[in-house]
Structures are given as structure tokens and as C-alpha cells.
Amino acid sequence: MINKESRILLEVKNLKAEVAGVEILKGVDLTIRAGEVHAIMGINGSGKSTFSKVLAGHPDYTVTGGSATFEGRDLFALAAEERARAGLFLAFQYPVEIPGVSNSALLRLAYNTLQLDRGLEELDPLEFDDLVQEKIKVVEMNPSFLGRSVNEGFSGGEKKRNEILQMAVLEPKLAILDETDSGLDIDALRIVAKGVNSLLSSDNAVVMVTHYQRLLNYIVPDYVHVMDGGRIVRTGGKELALELEARGYDWLRAAA
Amino acid sequence: MSAALQNLVNQPYKHGFVTDIETDSVPKGLSEDVIRHISKKKSEPEWLLEFRLSAYRHWLTMEEPVWANVSYPKIDFQDIIYFTQPKPKKQLASMDEVDPELRRTFEKLGVPLHEQKMMTGVAVDVIFDSVSVTTTYKAKLAEIGIIFCSFSEAVHEYPELVRQYLGSVVPSGDNYYAALNSAVFTDGSFCFIPKGTKCPMDLSTYFRINTEGSGQFERTLIIAEEGSSVCYLEGCTAPQFDTNQLHAAVVELVALDNADIKYSTVQNWYAGDENGKGGIFNFVTKRGLCKGVNSKISWTQVETGSAITWKYPSCVLLGDNSSGEFYSVALTNHLQQADTGTKMIHIGKNTRSKIISKGISAGRSSNSYRGLVKVGSRATGARNYSQCDSMLIGDRCAANTFPTIDVQNTTATIEHEASTSKIGEDQMFFFAQRGIGSEEAISMIINGFCKDVFVHLPMEFAVEATKLLGLKLEGSVG
Numbered sequence: 001m002i003n004k005e006s007r008i009l010l011e012v013k014n015l016k017a018e019v020a021g022v023e024i025l026k027g028v029d030l031t032i033r034a035g036e037v038h039a040i041m042g043i044n045g046s047g048k049s050t051f052s053k054v055l056a057g058h059p060d061y062t063v064t065g066g067s068a069t070f071e072g073r074d075l076f077a078l079a080a081e082e083r084a085r086a087g088l089f090l091a092f093q094y095p096v097e098i099p100g101v102s103n104s105a106l107l108r109l110a111y112n113t114l115q116l117d118r119g120l121e122e123l124d125p126l127e128f129d130d131l132v133q134e135k136i137k138v139v140e141m142n143p144s145f146l147g148r149s150v151n152e153g154f155s156g157g158e159k160k161r162n163e164i165l166q167m168a169v170l171e172p173k174l175a176i177l178d179e180t181d182s183g184l185d186i187d188a189l190r191i192v193a194k195g196v197n198s199l200l201s202s203d204n205a206v207v208m209v210t211h212y213q214r215l216l217n218y219i220v221p222d223y224v225h226v227m228d229g230g231r232i233v234r235t236g237g238k239e240l241a242l243e244l245e246a247r248g249y250d251w252l253r254a255a256a
Numbered sequence: 257m258s259a260a261l262q263n264l265v266n267q268p269y270k271h272g273f274v275t276d277i278e279t280d281s282v283p284k285g286l287s288e289d290v291i292r293h294i295s296k297k298k299s300e301p302e303w304l305l306e307f308r309l310s311a312y313r314h315w316l317t318m319e320e321p322v323w324a325n326v327s328y329p330k331i332d333f334q335d336i337i338y339f340t341q342p343k344p345k346k347q348l349a350s351m352d353e354v355d356p357e358l359r360r361t362f363e364k365l366g367v368p369l370h371e372q373k374m375m376t377g378v379a380v381d382v383i384f385d386s387v388s389v390t391t392t393y394k395a396k397l398a399e400i401g402i403i404f405c406s407f408s409e410a411v412h413e414y415p416e417l418v419r420q421y422l423g424s425v426v427p428s429g430d431n432y433y434a435a436l437n438s439a440v441f442t443d444g445s446f447c448f449i450p451k452g453t454k455c456p457m458d459l460s461t462y463f464r465i466n467t468e469g470s471g472q473f474e475r476t477l478i479i480a481e482e483g484s485s486v487c488y489l490e491g492c493t494a495p496q497f498d499t500n501q502l503h504a505a506v507v508e509l510v511a512l513d514n515a516d517i518k519y520s521t522v523q524n525w526y527a528g529d530e531n532g533k534g535g536i537f538n539f540v541t542k543r544g545l546c547k548g549v550n551s552k553i554s555w556t557q558v559e560t561g562s563a564i565t566w567k568y569p570s571c572v573l574l575g576d577n578s579s580g581e582f583y584s585v586a587l588t589n590h591l592q593q594a595d596t597g598t599k600m601i602h603i604g605k606n607t608r609s610k611i612i613s614k615g616i617s618a619g620r621s622s623n624s625y626r627g628l629v630k631v632g633s634r635a636t637g638a639r640n641y642s643q644c645d646s647m648l649i650g651d652r653c654a655a656n657t658f659p660t661i662d663v664q665n666t667t668a669t670i671e672h673e674a675s676t677s678k679i680g681e682d683q684m685f686f687f688a689q690r691g692i693g694s695e696e697a698i699s700m701i702i703n704g705f706c707k708d709v710f711v712h713l714p715m716e717f718a719v720e721a722t723k724l725l726g727l728k729l730e731g732s733v734g
Contacts, residue, residue: 080688096686100704110690
């Protein structure tokens with residue numbers, strides 16, 4: 001929901017970044033306020049995924065210019081884990097498998113790390129189980145997934161739901177969903193969208209990085225940004241996504 | 257590999273100090289005279305000297321094994337001190353009389369020599385260089401007929417038992433290093449669990465090599481009589497020297513009918529520095545004989561130290577329905593080399609064996625699993641399950657698996673599974689993105705990987721092993 005009065009969570013100015021010496025982001029500007037839902041669209045190689053990884057602090061990417069502040073703090077002065085603890089969450093496009101580490105152990109460690117960071121009490125396994133049993137309903141996962149190794153043997157859709165479960169447990173201020181919809185069948189898409197919607201509030205915000213309009217039918221964006229050549233070349237409301245669906249990207253690229 | 261990850265594996269070795277203590281050593285070098293000298297120093301009976309000399313003569317005819325996937329400069333066996341002990345001040349009547357310097361050493365290593373200070377429920381035999389310093393809870397165990405003492409003491413107090421079983425599982429000419437050990441072994445632990453007795457506490461030996469240039473050649477013999485059971489733990493450390501030191505031990509286990517032996521090792525010898533200078537050559541022969549029906553021997557090892565590890569704790573499954581287990585975690589970093597695994601020899605009917613091996617390689621190290629599952633023609637209904645998993649950290653290390661399966665009985669069932677995985681930047685970034693720091697992430701990944709093995713370690717050991725792996729890996733993930 002757009003409310004120009006609400007506080008700014010993320011402010012990115014003229015952000016430039018490269019990977020292996022190749023410049024991918026060539027000056028991105030973006031402001032996200034609490035309560036907003038953003039979608040970033042664009043063709044392959046436009047810089048969408050790079051943008052999310054740079055914000056989250058992936059070590060392969062080097063910031064070469066510009067700035068980003070998260071609730072007023074210089075994002076790039078923080079290590080990846082500090083950004084996470086500050087409330088920045090990235091749902092991965094390709095969630096990794098961690099053999100032998102149970103989902104519940106990982107979730108509890110991540111949750112307790114946050115609690116400690118905020119000066120709050122850690123939860124013991126039993127207390128945490130109460131919490132996670134509630135959260136798992138959000139993504140309609142069978143509780144047996146908690147005892148299984150992280151993502152090991154999960155289907156593509158289960159992995160994506162598992163990402164949203166992590167989001168539900170960690171309650172980030174800003175969640176970036178990097179192509180969370182890719183590889184999801186329509187039922188899984190609906191569950192994921194329902195989960196994300198239930199987590200939205202006037203205190204947090206979501207950025208969906210996606211190729212497709214269909215996710216935006218379920219999670220309705222306040223802003224749609226189109227990325228091309230490492231920049232945001234057009235920003236509009238949800239109608240922009242529909243227009244893209246109908247017309248493709250070429251007309252924007254030509255205009256840019 | 258990123259710098260942050262690099263730094264994480266490279267924690268300095270914590271047990272690398274040297275104890276300044278007066279020692280009594282035989283001069284460097286090996287000859288029949290040296291062996292006679294050692295034997296005389298220990299006032300050994302004639303038969304034992306003969307055992308040594310015949311092993312030595314056999315050893316002279318043998319070639320150093322070269323089949324292992326390790327490389328190292330040729331060992332000069334004349335440049336090793338074969339016997340060195342802290343100068344005895346006088347005969348020890350109790351542990352309180354142990355040289356305070358030695359006591360401090362072991363306290364520093366977390367092995368206090370006072371019974372009341374020890375981990376509850378664990379009796380310890382402490383070996384410093386070539387001799388046993390003290391054995392705790394000896395008297396208490398003796399009340400229920402359990403013998404737990406240094407090997408030297410056993411030779412004098414229980415010569416018939418020693419004579420009956422010494423070399424019965426690992427013959428003196430079994431292999432190059434076993435022969436060398438049989439010729440020059442100095443001390444070790446001896447343990448005898450009488451019929452029907454369940455050992456009420458864990459027995460443990462702590463090995464410490466202190467003197468530069470010395471080798472350690474210990475001998476451990478554990479006998480579990482009919483229906484008895486024992487859980488045995490072994491820990492080891494050594495100071496940090498630039499030169500390599502040889503550790504060539506022999507461990508023999510004998511389990512009679514319905515007996516159960518569980519043997520756990522956390523090996524943390526000095527591994528050499530990050531350029532591969534110094535460190536222990538750990539060339540060890542460990543073998544258990546399931547002699548009786550329904551007997552069971554289980555090896556669990558966590559190998560983190562040593563410049564080179566060459567070690568194959570094995571089970572000979574002679575008794576019908578006997579079973580052998582091998583659970584192993586071997587971690588190598590820097591330039592460490594490990595060639596380790598097991599042999600399961602099925603001879604009796606319905607014998608079972610299980611192998612779970614986890615190899616973790618970091619730095620520029622090399623880590624090989626080598627195993628043999630052999631099913632003899634009489635071993636009807638034999639079963640084996642093997643699982644060998646390797647994990648690579650970084651892209652300059654190597655992992656290999658060399659399984660050999662030799663089946664001569666058509667009723668046998670053999671299963672072998674293997675996997676290789678890699679801790680990559682993506683896994684580390686995932687943990688970081690969930691707010692978890694790299695040390696905790698590595699520890700979680702490694703513990704997850706090793707879970708199937710750690711569950712078989714006694715509680716205190718499992719905790720220690722977990723910490724140890726974390727320390728060893730600081731700095732190496734990427």
C-alpha cells in the first residue's frame with residue numbers, strides 16, 4: 001500500500017556493481033517505503049538478480065559506485081550476515097541443499113541468532129517448535145519437512161515454499177523474492193503468494209523479482225519497475241506489468 | 257575461495273607446546289642392540305625379547321608399502337629415537353607422586369591425572385612418549401576383575417594373558433609398520449574384561465608424544481571374554497616440531513562369544529604447518545577379531561591431525577553371527593594426507609558389517625578412503641553395507657575412494673553407496689543471508705555431514721570432536 005508518509009526502508013542511489021570485472025548494474029535508483037510491494041521485471045541479463053544479490057551482499061559482486069541505505073544505515077558497510085540481521089531477507093532463486101542439517105535446526109539457529117542480535121531471549125527447541133508449527137501453516141507444508149535435511153530431496157516447489165517458511169520465521173523488514181515463482185505449478189504459486197500476502201504489513205515491504213505477470217495476479221504490486229541494461233528504465237503501477245505481458249519488452253528497450 | 261572462508265579453517269594447533277622435562281632416551285637408531293636395550297630397560301621376559309627380535313628380523317626383509325595414496329620423503333629409520341621416557345624420580349606409589357611438570361602438561365591438555373578431577377566415569381591410562389605415566393581407577397576396576405593397566409605392567413603381572421593374545425590378531429610380520437612396532441613397541445594399554453562383565457566406566461588412553469626426534473610405538477591389547485562388554489576411547493596430541501615424527505602403533509582387539517567392544521579414537525596429532533612442514537606420520541595398524549559367536553566390534557574414529565594418516569581399523573568376523581562396524585570422519589587441511597578406511601573380513605556365517613566413512617578435505621590436502629569387504633566361501637548369509645561420502649572445501653583439495661569388494665559366497669549381500677559434495681560459496685552465502693556467521697555455518701554443515709558418525713561417539717567425545725572439526729576448519733571454506 002502506498003503511503004508517502006511511511007518511513008523509508010531502502011534507498012538506493014545510482015548503484016553500480018560488477019562481477020568478474022564486468023559491469024552489470026549501471027546506476028540503479030530505487031526507494032522502498034514500509035508497507036509497499038514492488039515488482040522488478042525485465043529480460044534475462046537485465047540485472048534483476050544481480051541487483052538482489054548485491055543488496056544481500058553476495059561475495060561475487062563488487063559495488064563500484066553509488067549508495068544504498070537500509071533504515072538509514074549504509075548497507076554496504078555491513079557484512080552479509082549483518083544485513084540479514086538488520087532485517088533484509090533474500091528468498092533464493094536456487095535454494096541450496098544442506099545434507100544432514102535439519103530444517104528445524106537451521107530455522108532455530110537463524111531465529112536465535114536474530115533474537116540475540118536484538119537482545120532478546122533465545123528459544124529452546126521445544127519453545128521454538130511451538131512457533132515453527134504455527135509458521136509452517138502459512139506455507140501449507142507438512143510438519144515432517146521440519147525434521148528433514150534442508151532442501152534435500154525437496155521438489156522445486158517445496159524448496160520455494162521452504163524459503164517462504166524461513167521468511168515467515170524470521171519476519172524480515174524487507175524481503176526480496178528472487179524469481180520465487182519460477183518453476184512453481186499453479187497450486188504452489190497460490191500457496192506461496194498466500195503465504196507472502198499473510199506476512200505483509202504496514203511495517204515491512206516486499207520486492208518481487210520476476211519474469212512473469214502471473215505472480216503479480218496473486219501478490220499485487222504498488223510499483224512495477226522494468227530493468228534493462230543495468231538500470232531501471234521505467235516505473236509504473238500494476239498496469240505496467242499487464243502492458244508488458246501484452247506488448248513484451250521491446251517497446252521499452254527502444255524507448256530507453 | 258574467499259578470504260573470509262580461508263581464514264576460518266586456519267586456526268593454530270592448540271596442543272603444540274613442549275614440556276621441558278628431563279628424559280632418559282636410548283640413542284637414535286635401530287638395531288638388535290637397541291631392541292635388547294629397550295627390552296632390558298623394561299625387564300622383559302625372554303619370550304618377549306624373542307618376539308621382538310624375530311619381528312625385527314622379519315622387518316629387515318620387508319619393503320615399505322607404497323600403495324597408499326600418500327607421498328612423503330623416505331623415512332630414515334636410523335634417525336629416530338625409539339625409546340624415551342621422563343626420567344623417573346622414584347617408583348610411583350600413587351598418582352599424587354607423578355612429576356608435577358607432567359601433571360601440568362596433562363592438565364593443560366584437559367586430561368587431569370587426579371581421579372576426583374577426571375571426567376566422571378572414565379578411567380584413563382596416560383602415555384607420555386614411550387611410557388605409561390599413570391592409570392586411573394585401576395584399583396576400583398580390579399574389584400570386579402577388570403584389568404586395565406599399562407602394557408609394560410601387564411607383561412609383568414599377567415604374562416600368560418599377554419603371551420596368549422599378543423600378535424594373535426596382528427601377527428608380528430603382518431605389515432611393515434606392524435613388524436616395526438612389534439620389534440620396538442614401548443608401552444600402551446592393556447585391558448581385560450572377564451566373562452560376563454560389563455565394564456562400568458569408559459576406559460581411555462591418552463597418548464602424548466613430547467620429545468623431538470622420537471617415535472611413538474605403542475601397543476594396545478583389549479580382550480573381552482564371553483558375554484562381556486567395554487567402551488574404549490583414545491585421544492592423542494603432540495607438540496609442534498618442524499621435523500616429522502613417526503607414530504606406528506598396533507591395536508589388537510579380541511572379542512569372544514557374545515562380547516562387545518566399542519573403540520573410539522579422536523586423533524589430533526600435530527598435522528604440520530600450512531606449508532606441510534613437520535607433523536606426525538601416523539602409520540597405525542588396528543584390527544579386531546570377532547572370535548566368538550555373536551561378538552561385535554565397533555570402531556569409531558575422528559581423524560583430524562597428523563601430516564599423514566595411514567590407518568585401516570579392521571574387523572575379522574570369524575565367529576558366526578558376529579558383526580563389525582566402522583564409523584569414520586577424516587578431515588584434512590593444508591597439505592595433510594590421509595589414506596584411511598577399513599577391512600571387513602567375513603569368515604563366519606551370517607556375519608554383518610557396516611561402514612560409514614566421511615572424508616572432509618580442505619586446503620591443498622588429499623583425503624582417500626580405502627576399504628576392503630571380503631566375504632569368504634564359508635560366510636553364508638554375510639551382509640555388508642558401506643557408505644562413503646566426501647566433502648570438498650575449496651578447489652585445491654582432493655578426495656578419493658578406493659573400495660574393494662571380494663565375494664566368494666553367492667549368498668552374500670553387499671551394498672555400497674558413495675557421494676561427493678562441496679561446501680561452496682553458495683551454501684555459505686545462504687547461511688550468511690539467514691544471519692548466521694561463517695564459523696557457525698561451517699560447523700553446522702560439517703556436523704550435518706558427519707552426523708551419522710558422531711552419533712556413535714560417546715557424549716564427551718562427540719562434543720570434543722565437534723569443536724575440533726570447527727577449529728581445524730577455521731579459515732578454509734570457500
